[in-house]
Amino acid sequence: MSIVCAACGKISRDREFCDHCNADLQPVDDCLPPERCPLPGGEVALSASQRKVLARVEGAVALETGPARWRVHWVSMPRSRRGDRSWTIG
Numbered sequence: 001m002s003i004v005c006a007a008c009g010k011i012s013r014d015r016e017f018c019d020h021c022n023a024d025l026q027p028v029d030d031c032l033p034p035e036r037c038p039l040p041g042g043e044v045a046l047s048a049s050q051r052k053v054l055a056r057v058e059g060a061v062a063l064e065t066g067p068a069r070w071r072v073h074w075v076s077m078p079r080s081r082r083g084d085r086s087w088t089i090g
């Protein structure tokens with residue numbers, strides 16, 4: 001089964017990565033972060049809209065644990081560790 005690449009518009013037979021431009025063809029929903037973000041002050045539940053923001057590479061959300069406020073990114077690992085993403089907290 002083929003899939004149309006959103007990046008280059010060509011048809012790719014590989015459903016994971018585009019045959020032509022090697023774009024990642026996984027739907028964004030498959031890349032959503034977990035529902036809870038572990039922070040030093042405790043876990044924070046993420047809303048659906050916050051998780052969608054974090055699914056984007058450049059996305060970040062501000063979370064609060066008591067008096068502390070954190071800016072959180074959900075970071076993509078290299079392809080060899082596909083699916084293994086992690087939090088960066090600042």
Ligand SMILES: [Zn+2]
Pocket residue numbers: 005006007008009010018019020021022023
């Ligand atoms: Zn492509």
